[in-house]
Amino acid sequence: MGLFRNDWAVRRRRDGDFDLVLSPQLAQVVRDLLGQLDELLEQAPDDPSLRRLHPPAYLDDAEHDAAYQLLAGDELRTKRREAIAAVTDMLERERLTDDDLWQWLRSLNALRLVVGTRLDISEDDDDRDDIDPEDPDAPLWQAYHFTTALQYQLLTALGG
């Protein structure tokens, strides 16, 4: 599904906050995707598609990296789930703060990383828009393109 102009609107208000309006259909898509990611984080934290959410911190020091992964692993997972819960709540609101928008950005990015890992995305896949609807990966590609487009709009509104 493409991201149509009348499905969403985001703009910065004069007071510095943001207005984000999503069509009910779009909000449901977001809710579904975030729900699936949350379930994965909760029930299958070792799923290989979550790998990019926990990159190594030390490339040449396995011992220190193991210590970091132990400390940071749970913390990262908790923060991600909190962001997902916060964004899901925000779907009911229209007015968002800067911090709210960053919760959105991080959540959409986490989705992109997980979906992208499942699709085994490489640098060359950037402009792929010729997805065969019969391709079993088609829903994943749709999710990837959708989250990319929505994230881009939010980045633009934030001044990126």
Added chain:
Amino acid sequence: MTAVASTLSPAEVTTVEGDPDLDTDQPWIVLVWNDPINTMEYVTLVFQKLFGYSKQKATKLMLDVHEKGRAVVSSGPRSQAEIDVFRLHEHGLWATMQHDE
């Protein structure tokens, strides 16, 4: 005397180096690595947000990551480097830390 002399021969003497685990004068650097998923716009804004860099500096760093494969985004004591790495991971970037050599 010979035994003492050989024990204290220059080859046996090691220089005392700073313990790298102490945050003394051994800086650590934080690197961000290129990946095929994070977008250029997102990475640039994350650098601005986390490090307070200007858009210009953040863009330059992002382009270094993109074109050279990785870039040093910050440096400092070990404890700070670990915090920076964590915050970058929280935003989905691939960051690592190492001694600045």
